Amino acid sequence: MPPDTSGKAPARRFDDQERQALYDIINNRRDVRNEFRPDPVAPATLRRILAAAHAAPSVGLTQPWDFLLIRDPRRRADVHAAFLRANAEAEEMFEGHRKALYRSLKLEGILTSPLNICVTCDRNRGGKVVLGRTHDKNMDLYSTVCAVQNLWLAARAEGVGIGWVSIFRPQDLRDLLGIPDHVEIVAYLCAGYIDELYTKPELEARDWRARLKLESVVHEEGWPTRQPRDAADAARCE
Numbered sequence: 001m002p003p004d005t006s007g008k009a010p011a012r013r014f015d016d017q018e019r020q021a022l023y024d025i026i027n028n029r030r031d032v033r034n035e036f037r038p039d040p041v042a043p044a045t046l047r048r049i050l051a052a053a054h055a056a057p058s059v060g061l062t063q064p065w066d067f068l069l070i071r072d073p074r075r076r077a078d079v080h081a082a083f084l085r086a087n088a089e090a091e092e093m094f095e096g097h098r099k100a101l102y103r104s105l106k107l108e109g110i111l112t113s114p115l116n117i118c119v120t121c122d123r124n125r126g127g128k129v130v131l132g133r134t135h136d137k138n139m140d141l142y143s144t145v146c147a148v149q150n151l152w153l154a155a156r157a158e159g160v161g162i163g164w165v166s167i168f169r170p171q172d173l174r175d176l177l178g179i180p181d182h183v184e185i186v187a188y189l190c191a192g193y194i195d196e197l198y199t200k201p202e203l204e205a206r207d208w209r210a211r212l213k214l215e216s217v218v219h220e221e222g223w224p225t226r227q228p229r230d231a232a233d234a235a236r237c238e
């Protein structure tokens with residue numbers, strides 16, 4: 001028989017147990033801020049997690065991401081100071097009991113986690129014309145977010161928690177980590193082993209906001225003509 005040059009093989013089928021394991025990982029993933037163990041993530045584990053991120057889909061196969069591993073306590077202290085500055089600004093945007101509740105939330109684990117990972121998107125990777133990015137330049141950013149989600153789920157499978165910290169002035173992070181202008185910061189993540197976790201999103205547990213029902217965000221054939229979200233959510237968003 002001539003060699004198969006199509007690059008195709010029969011699609012592997014996953015049995016019930018394997019399928020369930022994936023759904024369990026997805027449904028047991030949490031954003032982690034407070035529950036990190038201090039011991040370092042084992043190099044082989046970290047490599048598997050990063051390899052999972054690097055296996056994500058990307059526009060035109062550009063793989064526009066980079067993963068900056070930040071372990072130095074002094075550098076993390078500087079990042080934490082940048083978070084505190086931004087968080088003080090954020091706090092001012094809420095009023096009344098929301099402000100008090102916001103203040104009580106733990107929104108990062110920059111110093112308590114043993115590893116921080118800054119995920120960036122190189123907006124020049126792949127050159128001027130990228131297959132699939134000709135009419136929407138943001139496709140590289142969306143690709144990078146796919147990598148972040150792969151990383152998050154793989155970490156969960158490895159017993160490693162991830163917390164996404166977005167409360168920064170981007171320029172502060174850029175300066176601290178030496179990130180050039182053509183590279184966008186997509187995610188700043190805290191990572192470390194975890195022994196316990198919230199069973200539902202902490203923001204839901206703390207009564208900040210409830211999750212939307214699946215039915216309220218799935219629509220047939222186009223944008224819905226009637227406002228689908230339930231009244232309780234509308235009230236919460238005001």
Ligand SMILES: Cc1cc2nc3c(=O)[nH]c(=O)nc-3n(C[C@H](O)[C@H](O)[C@H](O)COP(=O)(O)O)c2cc1C
Pocket residue numbers: 029030031032033106107108164165166167200201202203
């Ligand atoms: C893009 C993005 C930015 C986020 N930024 C923060 C943040 O700055 N601080 C924080 O505590 N959580 C942050 N989160 C976590 C969300 O609050 C969390 O994912 C959401 O409440 C759902 O909870 P769960 O991830 O535990 O299911 C962020 C999540 C995403 C996807």
